[in-house]
Amino acid sequence: MQKHSDAAAAPGPQPDSAPTSIAARAMATLRPGASSYLEGLNPEQRRAVETTDGPVLVLAGAGTGKTRVLTTRIAHLIATGKARPYDILAVTFTNKAAREMKARIGALIGPAGEGMPWLGTFHAIGTKILRRHAELVGLKSDFTILGTDDQLRLMKQVIADQNIDEKRWPARALGHAIDGWKNRGLAPEQVPPGEAGAFAFGKGGALYTAYQARLATLNAVDFGDLLLLCLKLWRENPDVLENYQSRFRYILVDEYQDTNVAQYLWLRLLAQGHRNVACVGDDDQSIYGWRGAEVDNILRFEHDFPGAAVIRLERNYRSTGHILAAASGLIARNEGRLGKTLRTEDEAGERVTVSGAWDSEEEARLLAESIESLQARKHPLSEIAVLVRISAQMREIEDRFVQLGLPYRVIGGPRFYERAEIRDALAYLRATANPADDLAFERIINTPKRGLGDATLQQLHAHARAERIPLLLAARRLIETDELKPRVRSTLRALVESFSRWARSIETMPHSEVAQTILEESGYTEMWQKDRSADAAGRLENLKEFVRSMEEFPDLAGFLEHVALVMDASEAEGAERVSLMTLHAAKGLEFDTVFLPGWEDGLFPNQRAIDESGRAGLEEERRLAHVGLTRARKRAKLSFAVNRRIHGLWSSTIPSRFIDELPPASVDVVEAPAHFSAGASRFDRNPAPFGSSYGTPGWQRAQANTAASGGRGFGSSYNAPPGGRGGPRQIEGELVAKSTGTPSAYSGGMRVFHTKFGPGTVAGVDGNKLTVDFDKAGRKMVLDSFVQQG
DNA sequence: TGTGAGTCAGTTTTT
């Protein structure tokens, strides 16, 4: 049970034996020590659970049962009668963490835990508070929460309004600056003059002010405001603050090392009531400095909350000895840390392996072979992860997996709600629900194309600004005048009337039907049905899913809130696939075997991180390495390549300095392939005969694939023995690919199947390159060796 | 209004 306590952690048999909260409370008063939920905790964990009063900092190293402590602590507070579920404020960073915590509390103490109204992300709780007191900060309670793209659009408008050249001062940069200020809890008037002047010849501050003003007129907030406006609310209304201070008898914070200054201030204000604040975190896993997280918050905790109890969880239940030793040895090089030493009672296990490759392509190949040999030994693919520093590394690895037919999934990536069709559908709903939502209206006024282009929009804007009214209202007024061309006028009238009709139908129809109607009547669905590009079908699917998902919510407002805040798409779990993700995305997860490719100076540690943040940047990179290693239960396999393509150019690289920082006793250097023998390094070993890889399933499958496609194309480069070359094999590969003049076995109109993109139709042929319209993935250029006839 | 060439930059990412 303890073994995989952190992430996996269905709380096993415990829930069955866990009493309901009332019984538990009664029992706990009689025999406080005997509560079943406390069983199986180690002494430190138990102390972290039972030290309920006063400030507590729990330094929970990777795999030490952090989530378990947090959830048990809540269960304990409730079971002992110290607090009712609604007395407890429990904040997390992600929705995923919040969901997981809810589920686990529910499992521990039964239905009583499900009613925890104040368990959620900082932003969700901030929203809840702001909606109650919206008018005190100049909003209406049905304010809209803007996503990043709306934010950007708004910034562009603000920049244009101030007659600033958007070329020289891009909206993105302004957005970055404003986000930074908001992360630090700074309202426009609080920005230090020096900083405000840095943007656009001293206009940064003015732009920030203007941006906030625009938000206010739109009755909208951005993510930063959800915290910042709480601060404003509380500072200006001490009675409101007091109310929340006394309401939250106990406060718990997850991942405290990730808090930014705004969140810190937010917490500190609330915690000044009962002062029962428990923060759980790990300074060694702070990897979000670049987006405002302040490691200092955790380093300074004892100073900020005098008399705080500091509890270290150092017993690791996840990884074997060598992995832990490697991770600990590495992180010990960091200076700015509170210091913990992870220990395990598990066996030493396998040493961490380090291997070099000639180039990144070979690295990908060796990695895939290694996975296949694990697979051949019945190692489940779902227990294997490949963690990369930057997503650009994924391409080559994916290519290799695709070629071998090795099932994988990418974690992270673009999310459901970020897709254009979902944002469009959302914009229709938003503009219907809130006629003042100019950004939404603007987004869809000409989607689908209905002849309401830039010129019309400008007119609307001018009118709206002059009258200080929303765009939709401006449109309604304008169509009564003769300022518009007849055609535009009638189109706009139709649109405006549609919106009125849809708005009325919200009262009478179930909201998912309203959505369906809007999508039909606006011509939006039709637009995609008519679209001949290959991904149109997928988009229609997404829209269906979108409408379907609305049914899970009681009303439109509830749904809109959900998409604004709880934006992660549910991912199908448990499939028998290798997981591929960035190191950042891996935090909180664990796998039996973890591959860590790309350990090269410049890539990892990343040069930019060092350039921008110097020593602190390097230390954050090192923490990232530590996070990567500690994801592994049994096996961690590092690798690097000595040649890598960076921005399209081949450059030679040297192994990451982190590799040399690993404790040698816990590391095995794996023999390098033939060509990798020059230069004296610790990786200089006898080359393994390359022929040994010919028997792997991957090799055989690659050959089979080649045969299936007629033995032509890129695949044929693999017919040359991969070993026995002194130079970059990549170049050979390219030469072979380019010199393939023989006509492809494929021709336009043929149906083909691609392992990654699925079925599709050939649209064009150029030598061994095919242009294929895939049914799901859209139009892609692929090499014919990657597809099969079908 | 839509396309095609040309330009330019190019970590990590949640809410």
Place this chain on the structure above:
DNA sequence: CTGACTCACA
């Protein structure tokens, strides 16, 4: 080498 974006042109 990509992909995102802009700008000129039809």
